Amino acid sequence: MGSLRAVLLSEPDQKVVAVLPRAYVHHFLRENPSKRELLLISERLDQRYRHQILIREEGPVTVEQVNGWLDTLESQGFFETLREEYGLE
Structure with a gap:
């Protein structure tokens, strides 16, 4: 930079x-x-920053699917790894 x-x-x-x-x-x-x-x-x-996900109505994925994926990533520690690696809160 x-x-x-x-x-x-x-x-x-x-x-x-x-x-x-x-x-x-x-x-x-x-x-x-x-x-x-x-x-x-x-x-x-x-x-x-507050990041959000936009999902198209009648699109190929539902809000429930995306929330399920995010819950899985959170429970597997994926987000904690990112927070630690990049010093995020």
Whole structure:
């Protein structure tokens, strides 16, 4: 991501701010733990997203089917794995 690169490549006396998705920062730091000390990361959220699924009436799948699939994924720990891997809440 260009914004993070700008922060990391800036001169020490420059003040550079970048707004990045928390999941991206979490993933970047897992891959580059030595860079953590170079960054000041705010705990303040800029945005919060609520994702939804749209299902077409008379479509090939029903709301009940999709909810069943989501329940299965949740009970198998799939979403928890994603939350941990990407630092999601």
